[in-house]
Amino acid sequence: MNKVTTIKAVIAEDEPILSLTLQRMLVKLWPELDLCSIVENGIEAVQAALREWPDVLFLDIKMPGKTGLEVVQELAEEWPSEQPFPMIVYVTAYDEFAVQAFETCAADYVLKPVSEERLNKTVRRLQEHFQARTKTQNDKQKPDTELDRVIAQLRQLHQIQLPNSPQSDSPATEKLSVIRAAIGNNIRIIPIEDVIYFEATDKYINVVTAEHSSLIRSSLRDLLPQLDNNLFWQIHRSTIVNIKQVQIAHKDDTGKITLKLKHSEDKLSVSRVYAHLFKQM
Amino acid sequence: MRVVQQMRNQWQQLYQALPDCLLKNIVSEIPSLLIINLFCTILVTYVMRNGSSLFENWVFSNAIGSCCYLLIRTSSYFLWRSAPPNMFVFYLLCILLAPIGYIIGSALGALIFSFPINKVLHFQSSFISAFVAMTSLVSVIAAWSFWKKIQIAELISTAEKEKARTASIERQAMQAQLQLLQAQIEPHMLFNTLANLQGLIAIDPERAQHMLAQLIVYLRATLSSSRAENICLKQEFTLIQAYLDLLAIRMGKRLRYTLHLPSELEQEKIPPMLLQPLVENAIKHGLEPKVEGGTISISASKQHDQLVLVVSDTGLGLAFNFQENTVVDTDHPHVGNANIRERLLALFGEQAKFSLQPNNPEGAVATITLPVLA
Numbered sequence: 004m005n006k007v008t009t010i011k012a013v014i015a016e017d018e019p020i021l022s023l024t025l026q027r028m029l030v031k032l033w034p035e036l037d038l039c040s041i042v043e044n045g046i047e048a049v050q051a052a053l054r055e056w057p058d059v060l061f062l063d064i065k066m067p068g069k070t071g072l073e074v075v076q077e078l079a080e081e082w083p084s085e086q087p088f089p090m091i092v093y094v095t096a097y098d099e100f101a102v103q104a105f106e107t108c109a110a111d112y113v114l115k116p117v118s119e120e121r122l123n124k125t126v127r128r129l130q131e132h133f134q135a136r137t138k139t140q141n142d143k144q145k146p147d148t149e150l151d152r153v154i155a156q157l158r159q160l161h162q163i164q165l166p167n168s169p170q171s172d173s174p175a176t177e178k179l180s181v182i183r184a185a186i187g188n189n190i191r192i193i194p195i196e197d198v199i200y201f202e203a204t205d206k207y208i209n210v211v212t213a214e215h216s217s218l219i220r221s222s223l224r225d226l227l228p229q230l231d232n233n234l235f236w237q238i239h240r241s242t243i244v245n246i247k248q249v250q251i252a253h254k255d256d257t258g259k260i261t262l263k264l265k266h267s268e269d270k271l272s273v274s275r276v277y278a279h280l281f282k283q284m
Numbered sequence: 285m286r287v288v289q290q291m292r293n294q295w296q297q298l299y300q301a302l303p304d305c306l307l308k309n310i311v312s313e314i315p316s317l318l319i320i321n322l323f324c325t326i327l328v329t330y331v332m333r334n335g336s337s338l339f340e341n342w343v344f345s346n347a348i349g350s351c352c353y354l355l356i357r358t359s360s361y362f363l364w365r366s367a368p369p370n371m372f373v374f375y376l377l378c379i380l381l382a383p384i385g386y387i388i389g390s391a392l393g394a395l396i397f398s399f400p401i402n403k404v405l406h407f408q409s410s411f412i413s414a415f416v417a418m419t420s421l422v423s424v425i426a427a428w429s430f431w432k433k434i435q436i437a438e439l440i441s442t443a444e445k446e447k448a449r450t451a452s453i454e455r456q457a458m459q460a461q462l463q464l465l466q467a468q469i470e471p472h473m474l475f476n477t478l479a480n481l482q483g484l485i486a487i488d489p490e491r492a493q494h495m496l497a498q499l500i501v502y503l504r505a506t507l508s509s510s511r512a513e514n515i516c517l518k519q520e521f522t523l524i525q526a527y528l529d530l531l532a533i534r535m536g537k538r539l540r541y542t543l544h545l546p547s548e549l550e551q552e553k554i555p556p557m558l559l560q561p562l563v564e565n566a567i568k569h570g571l572e573p574k575v576e577g578g579t580i581s582i583s584a585s586k587q588h589d590q591l592v593l594v595v596s597d598t599g600l601g602l603a604f605n606f607q608e609n610t611v612v613d614t615d616h617p618h619v620g621n622a623n624i625r626e627r628l629l630a631l632f633g634e635q636a637k638f639s640l641q642p643n644n645p646e647g648a649v650a651t652i653t654l655p656v657l658a
Binding site for chain 2: 017018019020021023024027044046065067068096098115116117
């Protein structure tokens with residue numbers, strides 16, 4: 004029986020020099036660490052994590068495709084519940100606010116350029132955590148605790164609103180009052196109150212009202228700051244719902260929440276990260 | 285004399301409203317004209333007692349008053365339009381036109397009542413002393429209202445000056461703030477570059493040396509250009525080249541760039557911090573977040589005596605619901621598009637243009653058109 008299972012790590016960093024530097028430093032400080040996958044953007048980071056089920060994730064915040072935070076959010080939704088959620092180490096450039104944000108919610112982070120001393124501290128902390136985990140493995144400890152911790156961190160980080168995150172709600176953004184969707188040669192004008200929900204696909208967003216659905220070319224990331232966030236809630240990484248159109252939030256036995264809508268037969272699922280929005284008052 | 289008195293009346297009315305559109309002003313002044321004519325009627329009938337009936341005097345008063353008024357008003361309009369009239373010339377005009385108006389008016393009155401004209405004129409001249417007294421009274425009133433008018437005009441002019449001064453101070457503050465921003469180099473850019481440099485020293489020392497050299501060029505160019513009022517295109521392009529070189533090291537194959545500056549335009553001057561922010565924005569919003577990256581092209585050309593600077597990229601393109609005038613720049617303190625537009629307007633007015641359009645098939649094109657600086 005294998006007593007020591009290799010600790011696996013995935014590194015996601017878009018700048019090749021910094022990625023290589025981090026790899027070299029980790030090899031030096033933690034030679035037993037298995038760097039099973041090195042990726043350069045957020046999309047590949049999610050794929051690699053779901054494929055390899057690593058124990059540690061080194062995530063750059065600012066990456067093309069998806070940001071570090073978006074990667075964690077997606078993983079929080081997709082992660083199989085039997086597997087322990089990976090330890091997340093955020094890698095960030097000089098940014099006072101980011102640093103403060105991470106410290107407040109007890110997320111682990113490393114500043115770029117990475118200093119060996121600082122990385123060493125993180126490595127020691129991780130090693131301690133895994134040693135402790137191996138000991139209690141027999142107790143069948145709930146793997147959910149790490150996931151819960153990460154979800155709590157995510158919520159806190161979203162509230163603090165990192166200045167470089169795309170969801171920064173600058174008060175200067177004008178809120179949309181209508182959506183303009185192209186249908187052939189026509190433009191359909193949709194008053195914002197008529198929208199029941201927005202659902203994101205690859206490059207488009209589906210705007211669903213009681214009468215019809217239309218497509219607009221945008222991402223939720225660009226759309227969200229332009230919506231009134233008292234009316235429109237993000238409930239899933241690809242769904243924003245008009246909360247006034249929601250009739251019931253149903254929680255099933257596994258804890259999963261589904262929304263029933265007033266003027267539509269569609270059912271919307273709420274991801275774990277946003278489940279707290281539907282708690283009783 | 286009644287002539288003089290009528291003249292003053294018209295003069296007073298003229299200064300109750302600044303002459304703008306002639307007809308509109310005449311119509312708005314008719315009530316005052318009628319009132320003053322009525323006033324004169326009453327004076328003549330009950331104070332001076334010229335013996336005629338109230339009605340007769342009223343008709344004459346209006347006839348004479350209206351003639352004088354119309355004559356003086358239309359001629360002053362043709363002489364000065366909406367500009368304030370020269371007081372001396374205006375006086376002269378009144379003195380010259382009033383007798384004519386008076387005679388025509390009296391004749392008109394006579395016609396209405398079928399009186400013989402010369403008898404009417406003769407009749408009116410016998411009341412000279414009373415007329416003189418009335419004239420003096422009216423003159424004093426007119427002079428007083430004129431004086432008030434001048435005061436009001438002066439107050440308005442002082443207020444305008446204050447407004448202009450405040451606007452100019454605000455503009456100066458904006459310039460000073462801009463200069464302060466210009467002297468700063470974005471920390472993100474700097475630390476990211478240094479991080480790469482540090483890593484590169486261990487991996488590939490020669491490339492690290494080259495990168496350090498480029499960083500020095502970039503820093504030197506940025507700091508010196510922020511102090512100058514104008515920089516030549518050659519310097520700006522050198523700065524941008526160094527900047528893109530540094531970024532290319534960081535982004536690897538995700539960034540390709542081309543720069544095009546014809547040799548005859550190398551010495552052309554442009555204001556600092558105009559082109560570089562556009563390049564930064566193209567990278568930050570267009571190329572950096574795009575997974576495959578892309579190409580950025582910067583070019584300068586001369587069209588119809590104007591400098592045309594174009595920054596185009598094949599990145600993510602403009603955001604949904606993009607409006608040219610309001611770009612949300614979440615990364616303070618750096619020069620946003622609205623800022624560029626403001627500066628161009630302040631420096632060149634209508635002669636400079638800035639536009640941001642989607643590129644074909646993807647990405648964005650930013651164009652600045654400037655007059656050629658001497």
